[in-house]
Every structure is written in structure tokens, then in C-alpha cells.
Amino acid sequence: MFAKEVYVRRRQTLLKKMREAGQNGLVLFVGNAEAPAQYKDNCYKWRQDSSWLYYFGLDEPLMAAVLDIDSGAETLFADDVDIDDIIWMGPQPSVRSKADAVGLEHTAPYGGVENAIALARKSGRPVHFLPPSRYYNTLKLAQLVPGGAPSEPLIKAVVSMRLIKEDIEIQAIDAACALGYEMHSVARDAIKIGIIEQEIVGKMEAVSLAKGWGVSFPTILTQHGETLHNHGHAATIEPGKLMVIDAGVESNEHYASDFTRTYPTIGRFTQKQREIYQIVCDCNNLAFSLTKPGITYREVHLAVARKMLEGLSALDLVKGDLDEMVAKGIAGLFQPHGLGHNMGLDVHDMEDLGENLVGYDPDQTRAKQLGLGSLRMARCLKPGHVITDEPGIYFIPALIEKFKKEGLGFDFVNYAKLEDYYDFGGIRLEDDVLVTETGARRLGPQRLPISPDDVEAAMAAAR
Amino acid sequence: MFAKEVYVRRRQTLLKKMREAGQNGLVLFVGNAEAPAQYKDNCYKWRQDSSWLYYFGLDEPLMAAVLDIDSGAETLFADDVDIDDIIWMGPQPSVRSKADAVGLEHTAPYGGVENAIALARKSGRPVHFLPPSRYYNTLKLAQLVPGGAPSEPLIKAVVSMRLIKEDIEIQAIDAACALGYEMHSVARDAIKIGIIEQEIVGKMEAVSLAKGWGVSFPTILTQHGETLHNHGHAATIEPGKLMVIDAGVESNEHYASDFTRTYPTIGRFTQKQREIYQIVCDCNNLAFSLTKPGITYREVHLAVARKMLEGLSALDLVKGDLDEMVAKGIAGLFQPHGLGHNMGLDVHDMEDLGENLVGYDPDQTRAKQLGLGSLRMARCLKPGHVITDEPGIYFIPALIEKFKKEGLGFDFVNYAKLEDYYDFGGIRLEDDVLVTETGARRLGPQRLPISPDDVEAAMAAAR
Numbered sequence: 001m002f003a004k005e006v007y008v009r010r011r012q013t014l015l016k017k018m019r020e021a022g023q024n025g026l027v028l029f030v031g032n033a034e035a036p037a038q039y040k041d042n043c044y045k046w047r048q049d050s051s052w053l054y055y056f057g058l059d060e061p062l063m064a065a066v067l068d069i070d071s072g073a074e075t076l077f078a079d080d081v082d083i084d085d086i087i088w089m090g091p092q093p094s095v096r097s098k099a100d101a102v103g104l105e106h107t108a109p110y111g112g113v114e115n116a117i118a119l120a121r122k123s124g125r126p127v128h129f130l131p132p133s134r135y136y137n138t139l140k141l142a143q144l145v146p147g148g149a150p151s152e153p154l155i156k157a158v159v160s161m162r163l164i165k166e167d168i169e170i171q172a173i174d175a176a177c178a179l180g181y182e183m184h185s186v187a188r189d190a191i192k193i194g195i196i197e198q199e200i201v202g203k204m205e206a207v208s209l210a211k212g213w214g215v216s217f218p219t220i221l222t223q224h225g226e227t228l229h230n231h232g233h234a235a236t237i238e239p240g241k242l243m244v245i246d247a248g249v250e251s252n253e254h255y256a257s258d259f260t261r262t263y264p265t266i267g268r269f270t271q272k273q274r275e276i277y278q279i280v281c282d283c284n285n286l287a288f289s290l291t292k293p294g295i296t297y298r299e300v301h302l303a304v305a306r307k308m309l310e311g312l313s314a315l316d317l318v319k320g321d322l323d324e325m326v327a328k329g330i331a332g333l334f335q336p337h338g339l340g341h342n343m344g345l346d347v348h349d350m351e352d353l354g355e356n357l358v359g360y361d362p363d364q365t366r367a368k369q370l371g372l373g374s375l376r377m378a379r380c381l382k383p384g385h386v387i388t389d390e391p392g393i394y395f396i397p398a399l400i401e402k403f404k405k406e407g408l409g410f411d412f413v414n415y416a417k418l419e420d421y422y423d424f425g426g427i428r429l430e431d432d433v434l435v436t437e438t439g440a441r442r443l444g445p446q447r448l449p450i451s452p453d454d455v456e457a458a459m460a461a462a463r
Numbered sequence: 464m465f466a467k468e469v470y471v472r473r474r475q476t477l478l479k480k481m482r483e484a485g486q487n488g489l490v491l492f493v494g495n496a497e498a499p500a501q502y503k504d505n506c507y508k509w510r511q512d513s514s515w516l517y518y519f520g521l522d523e524p525l526m527a528a529v530l531d532i533d534s535g536a537e538t539l540f541a542d543d544v545d546i547d548d549i550i551w552m553g554p555q556p557s558v559r560s561k562a563d564a565v566g567l568e569h570t571a572p573y574g575g576v577e578n579a580i581a582l583a584r585k586s587g588r589p590v591h592f593l594p595p596s597r598y599y600n601t602l603k604l605a606q607l608v609p610g611g612a613p614s615e616p617l618i619k620a621v622v623s624m625r626l627i628k629e630d631i632e633i634q635a636i637d638a639a640c641a642l643g644y645e646m647h648s649v650a651r652d653a654i655k656i657g658i659i660e661q662e663i664v665g666k667m668e669a670v671s672l673a674k675g676w677g678v679s680f681p682t683i684l685t686q687h688g689e690t691l692h693n694h695g696h697a698a699t700i701e702p703g704k705l706m707v708i709d710a711g712v713e714s715n716e717h718y719a720s721d722f723t724r725t726y727p728t729i730g731r732f733t734q735k736q737r738e739i740y741q742i743v744c745d746c747n748n749l750a751f752s753l754t755k756p757g758i759t760y761r762e763v764h765l766a767v768a769r770k771m772l773e774g775l776s777a778l779d780l781v782k783g784d785l786d787e788m789v790a791k792g793i794a795g796l797f798q799p800h801g802l803g804h805n806m807g808l809d810v811h812d813m814e815d816l817g818e819n820l821v822g823y824d825p826d827q828t829r830a831k832q833l834g835l836g837s838l839r840m841a842r843c844l845k846p847g848h849v850i851t852d853e854p855g856i857y858f859i860p861a862l863i864e865k866f867k868k869e870g871l872g873f874d875f876v877n878y879a880k881l882e883d884y885y886d887f888g889g890i891r892l893e894d895d896v897l898v899t900e901t902g903a904r905r906l907g908p909q910r911l912p913i914s915p916d917d918v919e920a921a922m923a924a925a926r
């Protein structure tokens with residue numbers, strides 16, 4: 001948790017922004033409840049709502065808060081513990097002292113929020129709230145504000161603040177990236193023919209749990225990188241494959257890291273693997289070199305798409321005018337996802353608030369094209385943005401066959417040669433990047449080995 | 464997943480039981496959805512609903528099934544994947560082949576369940592369903608069966624089946640206990656003065672993730688064992704403390720283990736620690752020796768309470784007639800929880816179906832007393848029951864002070880002497896036990912060291 005002043009300042013800024021946007025009434029925040037895995041008393045690991053953490057810092061279930069845009073009054077709704085709670089959960093600070101820790105003047109029992117909201121609505125005052133991120137919050141908001149809808153002015157105000165990371169946040173993300181670096185190094189050193197993928201996952205997550213909150217999202221570790229979000233880990237590691245490891249740590253302060261590397265399972269790339277790998281590596285480096293205030297990340301995405309098609313042209317997998325291919329979305333056949341996303345308290349920062357309101361400037365509209373249409377962060381870059389740089393090339397037989405069947409890209413795509421890549425898998429290379437005043441800085445203590453030679457050297461050193 | 468015949472047989476048995484209980488209409492099962500941790504696309508590790516796993520085996524989100532009690536017809540409601548799913552999740556078997564794998568005749572799209580249920584209700588047919596275990600299922604059932612309530616006949620039929628473990632289930636639980644044994648051994652060997660508790664948790668969970676689904680519940684690892692469910696792990700390990708480790712592994716087949724051991728942080732018990740530890744150890748052994756078909760676990764709980772009070776009498780912490788103290792619930796001041804619970808696909812098996820319907824015979828009523836009132840499994844034991852044996856002694860200052868203030872137990876409790884134990888912490892010792900035809904068997908390959916001498920020897924061996 002940060003100092004009290006941080007939370008006081010953030011909430012004051014939020015209310016100021018709401019007033020400047022011509023809004024009045026109340027702002028309602030609902031913190032998370034525990035999420036049952038099997039039943040009410042056996043829950044997943046506790047995780048607070050990220051916007052709640054940002055404005056209130058209190059890392060406990062069943063809290064709500066109401067901020068009065070007009071008067072500036074702030075109330076925390078939460079329950080003090082009783083003797084049963086003490087037996088099971090231990091002695092706890094009072095709600096009053098929790099409120100003091102983050103500068104909230106008023107407190108009331110958790111149940112009181114219902115009446116507070118009902119009274120305000122009865123007198124015609126607007127109640128602004130964010131979209132719910134979990135099923136509990138959906139239920140709770142339906143109960144508190146029946147028929148209500150999330151407030152776009154509030155979403156916009158919150159996004160404008162959380163998008164630009166403060167110095168204390170950048171330090172926290174650097175720390176999460178340091179853990180992520182360590183976790184990825186453990187994973188790389190553990191790759192061994194004949195073991196089950198799950199064994200590496202266990203070693204990786206040990207790092208995340210021993211020093212942080214855990215992983216920032218379910219670990220992707222697969223020899224089928226062409227499946228973008230593969231969460232199964234039952235396969236045996238086989239020679240000749242490429243292993244995609246896309247994983248991050250959430251620090252104890254709840255900031256995320258998110259790195260991806262792709263390794264040849266035997267420690268050395270084949271010529272064919274190295275050719276594709278080098279293209280992805282070049283794309284990653286190009287994106288970083290272009291990242292600076294004033295350029296849109298949409299432009300960076302498209303520059304990467306061009307670079308990728310250039311590399312694939314040299315391998316005779318596509319042919320034709322590069323700009324035309326970019327315009328027609330041919331790169332989406334190989335990289336059906338966007339170049340990156342915002343990162344912060346959430347690994348896809350604020351995705352619960354709506355991808356377009358978070359990742360797109362008011363003058364930008366989202367493309368429909370495969371690949372570009374999945375770009376989660378398209379905005380004009382500003383100092384303080386924290387984004388991922390994660391190009392990838394995948395050979396997805398089902399997707400290629402679909403393109404072919406639908407007659408797409410026949411002028412550009414060498415479908416005959418692509419068949420040689422049906423068992424290739426996929427490659428993705430991801431760094432986390434801070435936009436600075438003058439350019440960009442990769443987050444974390446050092447960059448994970450990424451050039452093909454460096455990767456082979458690192459893998460050889462562990463053997 | 465087990466063989467198709469297992470699921471076919473279980474469902475047939477269920478419908479037979481419903482008919483024998485005079486029921487008709489439909490039985491509706493709703494499988495789980497992914498549970499968002501932060502937002503829709505960043506979810507906690509996938510976990511299927513346990514009753515769904517028991518009857519349908521299919522370990523995937525967004526499935527429902529309807530069984531017709533009257534005709535015996537069975538329908539699986541689930542969606543086949545589209546090209547977007549293939550890009551993100553990889554090629555998947557068809558719904559048809561999934562249904563075949565568990566012997567379900569009919570299939571329909573997931574959304575079709577709404578119409579199927581609406582039609583049945585319109586024609587006045589009862590729709591039986593289980594209590595929802597998660598918020599998603601609460602929302603889904605409210606949508607499918609508005610105004611409906613969980614079916615007690617269905618709960619009773621399901622409980623009667625899941626309570627008595629089949630041989631294949633016992634093998635699966637033995638395997639989970641083998642992983643639990645390994646995880647606890649790693650934990651014991653990692654205890655070291657000066658490290659943060661979290662570091663041990665990381666090492667432990669690595670075992671659970673490398674070889675199983677993960678932990679079967681959030682790990683309890685604390686030098687404040689007097690807090691029964693303490694999930695914080697930020698404390699530094701200090702000399703002279705007792706560390707309670709209550710943790711289990713869920714196997715890849717989703718069966719749980721659940722062991723607790725308590726260790727002196729320096730590897731040797733003080734005289735004072737050893738005295739209390741020995742009482743708890745004796746209670747654990749007594750419970751196991753009494754466990755056999757025909758006795759109720761309520762009786763075993765009370766025999767353990769008597770043994771505990773006997774030991775505490777010898778230390779002059781309580782005094783008076785043992786039977787009178789048992790009757791007055793004095794043991795609850797030291798062990799404010801029950802002796803154990805059912806275990807299976809859930810670590811507290813079927814707790815979502817209602818503790819009393821699961822853990823109490825129809826002729827048993829639940830006590831209000833502290834300790835006994837928390838007993839989750841009171842039933843008359845039968846071969847095939849899998850239960851935990853987990854006595855504990857805790858010195859909870861807030862609870863002792865409350866008893867004293869309310870004038871409780873003054874004839875029996877030596878409050879003056881108890882003050883010497885306010886910084887003692889707590890001790891819990893837990894094994895997992897199968898009720899056999901003739902008695903009981905501890906589950907897992909071997910028993911974790913439990914006698915004070917064996918614990919000290921095991922800790923010395925690791926140093």
C-alpha cells in the first residue's frame with residue numbers, strides 16, 4: 001500500500017475530473033468479494049478489484065465506498081470483525097483505522113451502502129459506477145443500482161488517470177518485471193526433453209509465489225505456440241519443437257509483469273526456426289525503436305506488420321507490394337493478435353472498463369481486420385504509458401485453410417509453401433515498455449536474452 | 464477422466480434414486496464458467512464444478528445437462544468451437560465426441576438449455592437442481608429457473624452417492640495424498656529462522672503445480688496457529704514459535720488431500736510446547752483408533768474432546784469432572800472447530816450442497832455449542848467414507864477473554880494459568896482417513912511424521 005496522501009490525491013483528482021466533465025451526484029465503488037472455487041468457504045486466492053486498489057488501497061473483501069461529487073464527502077462501507085472472525089481470521093484493525101490509513105473521513109457498515117444509494121436515487125441524484133469485473137460485483141450492482149448502467153464519464157476519468165503511471169507505480173512495475181525476469185530464467189533453465197510441461201510450470205510459479213502474489217495470469221507454456229492462449233500443460237517435451245512461454249508475475253503490491261520468450265526445446269534453433277524467429281525478433285526491436293511520445297501504437301503495429309511481411313517475403317511465404325499487403329491485413333494471417341496492450345495493476349490494464357475506452361483515443365475507431373482488430377492499445381503514446389511489445393508469427397493450419405477456402409489473399413500468400421510450416425508451431429517475443437519523455441525504456445532490471453545467439457548461449461549455459 | 468461406463472452408471476443410479484424418492488420431471492446440472500480474477504479474459508485457474516465432474520467428467524467451461532427422470536433421456540448442452548476459438552484455444556474435439564466419451568445420447572447448443580427448461584416448466588414439470596457453488600451459477604440458475612429453489616431430493620440423492628467413495632475414487636485420493644505427503648515434506652525441510660513464510664509457500668505450491676492441479680485450498684502456513692484460517696504469509700520465521708502448516712494438493716483428477724502438521728521453528732519443542740503437542744497427538748491417534756463402521760463421528764469428536772480435557776487437566780489448565788466438562792462444551796474453548804469433514808472431489812466434500820444435508824444423518828441435529836457446533840461430519844460411519852482427523856488446541860486470547868468476561872466455565876477453567884499461554888499459538892494435526900469394512904486406513908503412501916520425537920528427527924535430518 002502507498003502513503004495515505006496518494007489515495008487522497010487520486011480521489012480528489014477523480015472528483016475534480018468528474019466536475020470538469022459536468023457530472024454531479026455520487027461515485028460508487030464496490031470492492032471484490034472472495035471468489036469461490038468450489039464452495040463459499042473454499043475460495044481462489046484473494047484478489048482485490050484493481051480500480052479499488054488504485055483509489056482506496058485497502059486489500060480486503062467486502063468493502064464499498066461512496067464519493068460525493070458535489071460535496072466531496074467520502075464514506076467507506078465495511079464491517080468490523082466479530083469474535084467468530086477473530087477465531088478464524090485473527091485480530092484485525094478496526095474499519096476506522098483502515099479508513100484513516102487511506103484518508104477516508106466517514107465509515108459505515110457494509111450493508112449501509114444500499115440505503116445510501118437508494119436515498120440518493122430517490123432524490124434524483126445520479127450514481128456513477130464502473131462496469132463490474134466479476135460475477136459478484138454484477139450481482140451486487142444489480143442489487144444496489146437496479147436498472148443502472150456503468151457511467152461512461154466515470155470510466156473516462158478513471159482511464160485517464162490509470163493510463164499514465166505515476167513514479168511509484170513505475171517502480172512497482174519494475175519490481176514485478178524483476179520477478180518476471182527471474183521466473184522466466186528459471187523456466188528457460190528447466191527445459192528438458194522428456195519431462196512434462198507441467199513440471200516447468202511448477203518451478204516457475206514457485207518463484208511467483210515465493211516472492212510475489214503469484215502469476216499475473218494463467219501461465220502459457222506450450223509446444224503449440226500456434227494456439228495463442230494454450231493453458232494445458234500435460235504434454236511431454238519433445239525434440240525439435242519450439243516452446244512458447246508467456247508468463248508474468250504479480251508483485252505483492254499487485255502490479256503485473258508480462259514477458260514472452262520462445263525456445264527451441266533442444267537448445268538450438270533449426271535453420272527454418274531461426275529464419276522465422278529472426279523476423280519476430282526484428283519486429284520486436286523495431287517496435288521498441290519506434291515507441292515514443294507522439295506516435296500512435298496503431299502506427300507501430302502497422303510498421304511491425306510491414307516488417308513481418310518483408311521478412312516473410314524474403315522466405316517466399318508471401319509476395320507482392322508490402323504496403324498493399326499491410327492495407328489488406330495479410331499480416332493477420334500470421335499474427336492474428338495486436339502488437340500489445342496496456343499493463344499496470346491488471347496485466348491487460350483496465351480491460352474490465354472496456355477495451356475501446358481504454359485503448360483507443362476518441363478520434364480512433366477500431367479496425368475489423370484480423371490482427372489489427374485485436375489491437376488492445378492503439379492510442380497516441382504519452383510519457384507514463386506502460387505497454388507490451390509482443391509481435392508473433394504463428395502457422396495455424398485451421399486459419400490458413402479457412403483463408404484459402406474463402407479465397408482470401410491468393411495474390412499474396414504462397415499457400416503451397418505454407419504447407420511446409422503446418423507443424424512449425426508459433427513464436428512470440430514480448431517485452432514490457434515504458435513510454436518516457438523522449439522515447440521508451442524496457443521495464444525490469446535487464447532484458448531476457450532474445451537474439452537467437454543469446455538464447456542458444458543462455459540455454460547452453462544451463463546444461 | 465474415468466471410463467464412460469462410470470458416468471453412465473452414476474447417472475442411471477441418480478435417476479433411479481430420484482424415482483424411488485417419488486420424484487419426476489427434469490434434473491438440471493449447470494457446469495462452471497471461468498471465474499474472472501480481474502476481468503473477463505484474465506481468469507483464475509479453471510476449475511469445474513465437482514458434482515458436474517462426478518456425473519459428467521467433462522472438464523470444460525460452459526456446459527449444462529438435462530436428465531429426464533421419467534424417460535431417462537439425457538442431453539448435453541454445449542457449443543462447438545469456431546475459428547476464433549481455434550486461434551486462441553487450439554483445435555478441440557466436437558461436442559458430439561465429448562458426449563460420446565461419457566455416454567450422453569443427445570447434444571444441443573449451450574443456449575438451448577434455456578428453452579428446454581422453459582418448456583418443461585410451462586408444462587408443469589418439476590426442474591430439480593443443486594445449490595449453486597459460484598456466483599456465475601447463481602446468475603445462470605436465476606435466469607434458467609427464475610424463482611426456483613434447489614431440490615432437496617436431488618441433494619440427498621447426490622450426497623448419498625458421493626459420500627461413499629468408489630474404488631477408483633479411493634485410488635485417486637490416495638494419489639492426491641501421495642502428492643500431499645511430498646508437498647508437506649518439502650515444507651518441513653524448508654523451515655528456517657529468518658526467511659519469510661511466503662518462501663516456503665512458493666516451494667510447497669511448486670510441488671502441487673508440477674504434479675497436480677495445484678493446492679486443494681489456499682495454504683495455511685502460520686506462526687499464529689491460534690488463527691484457524693490465516694492466509695497471510697508475510698511474516699519472518701522466528702525462533703521459539705510453532706508453525707502450523709495446513710495444506711493439500713488437488714490431483715490432476717481433481718481429488719483432494721488435506722494434511723496438517725505443526726512444527727517448532729527451531730526444530731525442537733520446548734517442554735511447554737511438547738506437553739500440549741502430545742495431547743493433540745494423542746487425540747489424533749485416539750480418533751483414528753475409534754474410527755470404524757457403526758460409530759458416529761459425533762461420538763468420536765466427543766471422545767476426543769474428553770481426551771483433550773484429560774490432558775489439559777493434567778497440566779492444571781482445566782479441572783473437574785471430564786464428562787461434565789465435555790457436556791458443557793469446555794473443549795470448545797481450546798478447539799473451537801470440529802474433529803473433521805468429508806473429503807473427495809472437494810476438500811470439504813459437497814459443502815456447497817449444505818453442511819447439514821452432507822454431514823448429518825436425518826436423526827442427528829447440529830449442536831449450537833462452540834466446537835461441536837462446527838463439526839462438519841457427524842454421521843454414523845460407513846465403509847467408503849473419507850474423512851479428516853484433525854484435532855487442535857489453540858490459545859486464542861480474544862476468545863479466552865470473552866469466555867471470562869461472560870462468566871463461562873469458571874468452575875472448570877484455570878484462567879489465571881491460561882494467561883501463561885497467551886503467546887503460545889496453536890497446534891493442529893490432521894490425517895486423511897478411509898472408513899473400511901472393519902475399521903479405518905490412513906490415506907496416502909505413508910503417514911507424515913507426527914510424534915514429537917519423529918518430528919524432531921525429521922527436522923534434524925533436513926538441517
